[in-house]
Amino acid sequence: MEGLVLRKLGRRFGTFDAVRDVNLHIKPGEFVSLLGPSGCGKTTTLRMIAGFIDPNAGSIELDGKVLSDPSGSLPPEKRGMSMIFQSYAIWPNMTVAQNVGFGLKLRKLPGHEVKQRAGEMLEVVRMSHLADRYPSELSGGQQQRVALARAIVIRPAVLLLDEPLSNLDANLREEMRFEIKRMHDEFRITSVYVTHDQAEAMVTSDRIAVMNNGRMEQVDTPYALYTRPKTRFVASFIGRTNFVSGTRTGDIVDFNGFSVPVGQLPEQVTAGPVTASIRPQAMRLSASEPHDGSGIKLPGSVKQSAFLGETWDYVFQASNSDAEFKVAAPPADVHEVGAPAWLEIDPKQIVAIQE
Amino acid sequence: MTSFQSTSVEWSGETPVPQKLSWFQRLQPSSLLWLFLAAILVVLVVAPMSMLLVTSFTDGATGGWTLGNYVEAYGHERHVTALTNTLKMGAAVVVLKLLFGVPLAWACTRTDMPGKNFVRYGVFGAFILPPYLGAVGWILLAGPNTGWINRAWYALSQSSEPLVNVFSFWGLVLVTSIGGFFLVFVFVSTAFEMISSEMEDAANMLGAGPVKTAMKVTFPLVLPAIIGSAMISFLGAIALYGVPALISIPARYPVVVIQLAEFFSFPLRVEVAAAYSIPLLLITMSLLGLQRLVLNRKGYTSISGKGGERRLVKLGKWRWAMFGYCFVVVALAVLMPLIVLLMAAFSKNWTSFSFDGLTLSNFYYVLFQHSSSQKALITSVSVGAVAATAAILLALCIGYIVQRKLLPFSSALAFIAVSPFVIPGIVLAIGFYAAYAFPPLALYGTYTILVLAFVTRFLPIAFTTSAAGIRAIHPEMEDAVRILGGGRLEAVRSVVAPLLKRTLAGGWLLIFVPAAQELSTAIFLVGPTTRVVSVVLLDLSEEGQLETLAALGTLLLLIIVAVVAVGFRYLGRDFMLRRQ
Numbered sequence: 001m002e003g004l005v006l007r008k009l010g011r012r013f014g015t016f017d018a019v020r021d022v023n024l025h026i027k028p029g030e031f032v033s034l035l036g037p038s039g040c041g042k043t044t045t046l047r048m049i050a051g052f053i054d055p056n057a058g059s060i061e062l063d064g065k066v067l068s069d070p071s072g073s074l075p076p077e078k079r080g081m082s083m084i085f086q087s088y089a090i091w092p093n094m095t096v097a098q099n100v101g102f103g104l105k106l107r108k109l110p111g112h113e114v115k116q117r118a119g120e121m122l123e124v125v126r127m128s129h130l131a132d133r134y135p136s137e138l139s140g141g142q143q144q145r146v147a148l149a150r151a152i153v154i155r156p157a158v159l160l161l162d163e164p165l166s167n168l169d170a171n172l173r174e175e176m177r178f179e180i181k182r183m184h185d186e187f188r189i190t191s192v193y194v195t196h197d198q199a200e201a202m203v204t205s206d207r208i209a210v211m212n213n214g215r216m217e218q219v220d221t222p223y224a225l226y227t228r229p230k231t232r233f234v235a236s237f238i239g240r241t242n243f244v245s246g247t248r249t250g251d252i253v254d255f256n257g258f259s260v261p262v263g264q265l266p267e268q269v270t271a272g273p274v275t276a277s278i279r280p281q282a283m284r285l286s287a288s289e290p291h292d293g294s295g296i297k298l299p300g301s302v303k304q305s306a307f308l309g310e311t312w313d314y315v316f317q318a319s320n321s322d323a324e325f326k327v328a329a330p331p332a333d334v335h336e337v338g339a340p341a342w343l344e345i346d347p348k349q350i351v352a353i354q355e
Numbered sequence: 356m357t358s359f360q361s362t363s364v365e366w367s368g369e370t371p372v373p374q375k376l377s378w379f380q381r382l383q384p385s386s387l388l389w390l391f392l393a394a395i396l397v398v399l400v401v402a403p404m405s406m407l408l409v410t411s412f413t414d415g416a417t418g419g420w421t422l423g424n425y426v427e428a429y430g431h432e433r434h435v436t437a438l439t440n441t442l443k444m445g446a447a448v449v450v451l452k453l454l455f456g457v458p459l460a461w462a463c464t465r466t467d468m469p470g471k472n473f474v475r476y477g478v479f480g481a482f483i484l485p486p487y488l489g490a491v492g493w494i495l496l497a498g499p500n501t502g503w504i505n506r507a508w509y510a511l512s513q514s515s516e517p518l519v520n521v522f523s524f525w526g527l528v529l530v531t532s533i534g535g536f537f538l539v540f541v542f543v544s545t546a547f548e549m550i551s552s553e554m555e556d557a558a559n560m561l562g563a564g565p566v567k568t569a570m571k572v573t574f575p576l577v578l579p580a581i582i583g584s585a586m587i588s589f590l591g592a593i594a595l596y597g598v599p600a601l602i603s604i605p606a607r608y609p610v611v612v613i614q615l616a617e618f619f620s621f622p623l624r625v626e627v628a629a630a631y632s633i634p635l636l637l638i639t640m641s642l643l644g645l646q647r648l649v650l651n652r653k654g655y656t657s658i659s660g661k662g663g664e665r666r667l668v669k670l671g672k673w674r675w676a677m678f679g680y681c682f683v684v685v686a687l688a689v690l691m692p693l694i695v696l697l698m699a700a701f702s703k704n705w706t707s708f709s710f711d712g713l714t715l716s717n718f719y720y721v722l723f724q725h726s727s728s729q730k731a732l733i734t735s736v737s738v739g740a741v742a743a744t745a746a747i748l749l750a751l752c753i754g755y756i757v758q759r760k761l762l763p764f765s766s767a768l769a770f771i772a773v774s775p776f777v778i779p780g781i782v783l784a785i786g787f788y789a790a791y792a793f794p795p796l797a798l799y800g801t802y803t804i805l806v807l808a809f810v811t812r813f814l815p816i817a818f819t820t821s822a823a824g825i826r827a828i829h830p831e832m833e834d835a836v837r838i839l840g841g842g843r844l845e846a847v848r849s850v851v852a853p854l855l856k857r858t859l860a861g862g863w864l865l866i867f868v869p870a871a872q873e874l875s876t877a878i879f880l881v882g883p884t885t886r887v888v889s890v891v892l893l894d895l896s897e898e899g900q901l902e903t904l905a906a907l908g909t910l911l912l913l914i915i916v917a918v919v920a921v922g923f924r925y926l927g928r929d930f931m932l933r934r935q
Contacts, residue, residue, distance in 0.1 A: 050838055076837040077845075083838040089831035093853040102849070103839035147835075154839060 002063055003027040004049070004158055004190060010057030011044055018044040020214040022058070026158075029188040032219075033201035036211035037237070042194045043162060045211070049192060050083055050160050051076035062157060082151035083160040086167060088143040090135040096146050097122065097131040103154040121153040124186070125179070141172045148180070152187060161193040165200060177203045198238050202226075210234045226279075228266070231354050235277035242278045242325050244350075257321030258296050264347040275355050280328035282349030285314055285335060286342050295344040302335045316343050389762045392752055396771045399811040403786030404778070407636075410789040411629035424630035428618075434631065437609040441593050442638075444527060444610060448592035449585050451532035455684045456539025457581060458677075463540075464547040467667045468677045477685030478540045483915055484689060485872035486534035487597030487892060488908045491901065492692020493530045494601065495699060497521035501706050503695060522606040531598050533688035535591045539584040546580035552666040586646045590639050594779030596875040597889065601896055611635055612781050612875070619879050625789055632782040639777040699905035717906035728891050728907050735888040736914055738802060739871030742809035743817075743863045749810065750817035751825075751859065755847065758825040759833075769818070776815040780875030783812055788879050800882020808876045813866040820862035824855045857926055864922040868915055 009022040019041040026032045034042035047053045049060055051073050059069040067074050082103065090099055101118035109117070122128045125145040135143055144164060151159055161180070165173045181204050184191055195201050201208045202222040209219040210233070218230045229235035232243065246255035248271045251262045255276070262269055265276075284290075290297060303324065304315040312329040325343060335341055414421040429435055462468045463475060481489075496503050499517040508518035520526060550573060558568040596612045603610050611631070618628035670677055699705035701713050721728045750772065756762060757769040775783065787808045792799035798807075828851060836846035874889035881890050888911050895904040 050834075052834060052837075075842070076834070077840045077842045079838070080840070081838055083835065085831040085835060087829050087831045089829060089835040091832060091835070091850050093850065102836075102841075106840045106845070150835075150839070160838070 001025065001061070003030070004192070005061040006045070006049070006058070007061065008058035009045065009048065009055050009060065011041075011048060011053060012056045017214050019048070019055075022211075022214075022216050024209055024216065024219060026190060026192065028063075028190055031184050031191045031193065031204060031206045033193040033195055033205040033208045034211055035195055035198060035201045035208050035237075037196060040211040041214040042196075042211050046160055046162055046192060046194045049158065050081060051079050080157040081160060082154055082156035083162065084144070084147045084151050084164045086163045088135075088140070088147050088167075090138075090143045090146050090150075092135050095132050095134055096127060096138070099135070099146055100149045100153055103150065107154065117153060118149075121149045124152075124183075125149045140168055141176065144168065144176060145179070148183060152183060152189065155187070156189060159189045159191040161191065163195055164193075165195075165197075173200070180204050208238075210237060212237070227349070228351055229277055229353060232275065232277075235351070235353055240280055240326060242280065243275060243353075244278060244323070245273065245275045247273050256323045257318050258298055258345075260296060260347050260350060265350055265352065266348050267352050269352050274352055276350045276352045278325070278345060278350050280313070280326045282346050283316075283325060283327045284344045285316060285327050285329050285333060286344065287335065287339070289342050290344050293344060295346050298343045298345070299340070300343060301340050302337050305335065305337050307331070316341065318343070388752065389756060389765070389768075392749070392756070392768060395749060396753075396768060399807060399814065400771050400775060403783065403790045403808075403811070406790035407629050407782070407786035408633070410626050411633055413626055415624065415626045424626045425633075427624075427627045428631035429634075433609065434614055437611050437614040438634065440608055441611040441635075444524070444531070444608075445589045445593040447524075447528045448531045448535070449588045451528055452536040452539050452588045452592075453581065453585060455532060455536035455688070456584065457543050459536075459681050459684060460540045460544035460547055462677050462681055464544045465668050466670050466674075466677065468670060468674055468681070470678050470681070474678075474681045474685060477681075477689055478537055480685075480689040480693070481533060482537040483868060483912065483919065484534070484693065485597070485874070485889065485908075485911070486531070486595055487601060487874060487889060488696060488912070489534050489688070489692045490530045490598045490601040491892075491896065491904060491908065492696045493521045493526070495695040495705060495901065496691055497526065522602060524606065524608055527599065527602045527606060527608060529687070530602060531592050531595060533692075534595075534598070535588055536684075536688070538587055538591070539581075542580045542584040542587075543577055546577040550576050582646060582649060586642055589642065590777070590779065593635065593639075594781060594875060596781050596878055597893065600893055615781055615785070616878065619785075625785065625792075628785050629789060632779075632785055635779060636777070636782055639779065643777050696905045696908060699902050700909045702902055705902055705905070717902045718910065721903055721907045721910065725903065725907075727886055728888070728903075730884075731886050731888045731891040732907075732910060732914070734802070734885060735871050735911065738805050738809060738887060739867050739873070742806050742813065742870050743866040745806065746810045746813045746817040746866055747821065747859055747863050750814060750821040750862075751855070754818055754821035754825050755851065758822055759830060761843075769822070772818040773815045775811050780812055780873070781878065783808060784876045784879040787811075787876075792880075799880065800885055802885055804880050805877060805885060805887070808880055809870050809873060812873065812876050813870060816866055817862055820858060820865065821855070824858035824862075825851065828854055860922065861926050864919060864926075867918060871915055872911065 004024075004026040006022050006024040009019060010017070011019040022041075022045060024032070034045055036042050044053060048055050048068060051068065054070070054073045055068050056070055060067045062079070067079060091102070094102065097115070097118050100121055101114040104114040104117055119128065119131070122131055125148055127142065127145050127149065130138065130142065135146070138146070147164070164180070165176050168176060177200055180193075183189075184204070193201065193204055205222060207219055207221055208225050210217045210225065212233045218225060218234045220228070225234065225238055229238065229241075235241045235243070244255045246253050246259075248254075248262065248269050253260050253262060253265065253269060253274055284295070285302070289299070298316075298318045299320065300316055300318040302314055303317040306313040310331070312331065312333060312335075314327045314329060314335060316325045316327050318324070327343065329335075411424055412420055412422070414423060459474060459478060463471045468474075494502070497505065497517075497519040499505060499520045499522065502517075502519070502521065504519055505517040508514065512518075521530065554576070555568050555572055558572045563571060593611065596616070599610045599612050600616070603613055615628050615631060618624045618631060695705075700717055701715070703712050703714050703716070723729065753765075753768050753772050757765045778786075787804060788799065791804055791807070798804040832850050832854075833843070833846035836850055837843065841849070872889055873887070874893070877887050877890055878893075881887060888907065892904055892907060895901075895907065
């Protein structure tokens with residue numbers, strides 16, 4: 001198989017399973033994020049891809065060649081990859097240009113070519129004017145640009161990024177997100193990006209692999225991940241959501257206070273108990289009973305409200321059940337707390353999940 | 356994004372043929388390094404210490420097992436007395452060193468005492484001045500008949516009894532103390548610098564006065580450093596050879612090291628010497644264990660990281676009194692012995708010093724006429740330099756493997772590397788003699804055995820220095836080299852080594868200075884052609900050639916000061932006055 005393949009990958013530290021049965025196929029040129037809370041195994045997975053950690057189970061293959069399996073691993077220096085680290089790991093004893101040129105020098109390129117290619121790369125990350133500076137004279141953002149240049153200049157087979165933005169302040173982080181995206185669009189290097197920040201993952205990635213407790217929960221495009229979460233963890237980790245539980249009898253799914261014909265749901269539902277996720281954006285709040293649309297309509301009242309600038313966050317209390325819903329509304333939709341209201345739910349966005 | 360649809364990968368499909376990697380591709384040089392380092396440590400530490408133990412149970416004549424050596428070693432009252440004398444002397448030295456070191460450390464770090472730099476340089480001079488030269492200086496000062504102080508006393512008081520006598524228990528204690536309180540100063544002042552005034556302010560806010568704050572907050576916080584330096588002081592005091600060799604024999608106060616030297620003189624009884632030194636080793640080991648126990652139970656790990664802002668204690672009218680005390684300590688430790696030593700070095704006859712009698716002939720004699728002193732200077736400096744370099748390189752390798760947890764059981768390497776810390780130099784020498792002096796190796800009297808023993812002796816300093824340096828380098832710095840294609844050795848060469856340059860150079864100097872002066876480890880290992888300066892100095896003292904001795908000592912000091920000055924130039928003054 002072309003690209004990077006993780007096959008039933010597992011790693012155990014003592015009695016703790018850091019990574020269990022991880023399967024992932026990253027196609028050439030694809031940008032995939034490993035997203036999850038701290039301790040979910042994403043960094044361990046990345047360091048296994050890099051060759052710093054050996055797997056206990058499964059294998060890592062690149063373009064059909066096995067890099068790691070439990071019988072042994074190709075050391076990191078023979079994998080032709082490069083990596084961007086959380087601590088930047090810019091060598092303080094070398095200038096910016098020397099840092100960027102180091103990987104080329106190791107590839108035994110002639111001196112003038114090292115200089116030229118490092119210079120071009122610094123141009124790309126807009127750091128040419130600082131080429132002769134030492135890292136201690138650079139800001140965090142500049143150091144991370146150097147790290148980016150240093151990693152990309154060797155045209156690695158795979159680029160690994162280990163929470164590269166977590167030490168930067170918020171504005172810089174946003175700028176660097178797009179910088180990384182721009183680099184990827186320009187060079188199309190197969191990339192694996194580890195982060196716990198969903199916004200970072202969504203901006204940069206073609207696909208996101210959500211990890212939890214050492215397992216891969218779901219691998220999908222950012223859009224699919226948000227609109228079609230497969231598990232409770234994914235639904236709640238990516239954005240906010242409402243969980244409703246119900247039961248399918250015949251062709252009807254009965255939820256608490258409302259029911260939906262099976263055919264209207266976006267996904268197949270088996271008979272028996274059902275849990276579904278409904279995003280706050282999949283619902284609309286109105287002061288009077290809406291007459292248009294085919295949505296599910298529930299009477300009730302506004303229980304809480306918070307204005308976030310770009311949206312309103314409401315909590316809606318249904319009157320025919322004890323169900324509460326988090327609802328997002330545009331700034332112009334103003335509702336008083338305690339006022340009667342109607343909730344309209346788009347059945348196409350009621351996504352059944354696995355418990 | 357459209358090109359990557361959200362389909363999961365089909366695992367039932369094509370399965371690539373796993374390409375097996377050859378063992379060569381998987382090989383990492385560090386695995387071999389571990390074995391290599393372990394082998395070196397066996398040569399340096401494990402073999403000599405095992406041979407010491409084995410020899411102590413070996414019958415010298417038959418080669419069989421015996422307890423006779425222990426009977427011989429401890430069956431004589433005189434031998435047991437030497438051991439108890441040593442412990443008494445060690446305890447007294449600890450007290451005196453603390454009395455010297457702790458107030459000076461406090462005054463230099465926490466008060467507005469004037470002349471702090473003078474005191475710091477003075478303390479540093481005490482580190483540079485070898486203990487046996489300090490002892491010679493004090494013999495010139497306080498010898499009962501001809502010492503400067505006593506001659507002045509006789510002239511003033513018409514008395515026939517000496518005012519002070521260096522050849523006494525307290526003379527031995529004083530001279531031993533002035534050489535070693537440097538370490539107390541360094542340890543304790545480092546601890547003082549870690550205490551921020553905020554901790555003391557917190558106590559003040561809760562209603563504690565200055566005295567109560569000092570007793571309840573400040574003092575307990577530096578107590579671990581005091582206990583640690585007391586422990587090192589004791590080890591240093593009981594293991595020191597030079598000072599007792601010069602003082603305790605005329606003082607008729609036998610101590611262990613002198614007894615050991617007697618076993619090593621004709622008739623040579625290595626087995627008895629080994630047996631006699633085992634209890635000494637047990638004492639130092641249990642002391643270290645005790646120290647660990649005390650400090651661990653109290654949970655004294657609060658002093659860590661950078662201290663906050665520190666306000667200096669205003670001493671007011673006591674400023675000069677404090678400086679006076681510091682001056683007295685520096686004078687006793689460095690100024691007085693050094694001045695009389697220099698006077699002797701430039702005199703034809705030290706007892707009748709006059710400006711007319713000034714001469715350079717002692718130096719000429721030492722450098723060009725004396726049979727062994729010129730060669731001894733070269734030997735001392737080169738053995739010291741080679742040993743310091745080897746110890747630092749070895750410690751760097753071990754420290755790297757341990758800090759990076761590269762291989763299983765690497766902490767065992769660390770343990771062995773620091774273990775010579777509890778081995779008195781003279782005991783180490785007996786172990787080396789037992790392991791390597793006899794055929795087939797027959798290394799006795801070679802430069803090789805000297806260098807090996809010195810490396811072992813200073814390995815703990817080298818290791819703690821290097822390990823601390825490596826700890827300060829983020830492992831991702833090396834990961835970055837490796838992922839770009841560099842390999843471990845490349846990472847060490849291009850990143851770790853350059854970043855550690857200053858730390859390692861500082862460590863090298865910390866080893867070179869004592870190594871170039873080392874006596875205890877050398878005394879049983881030097882042969883007729885490999886004598887180091889310290890050994891020649893001791894011989895000169897026995898021959899009564901104090902002027903020649905002073906001149907040779909001055910030359911050794913000059914060389915060391917020159918090397919240290921170069922170090923200061925490149926590393927800054929602070930590198931030695933801090934605990935690394």
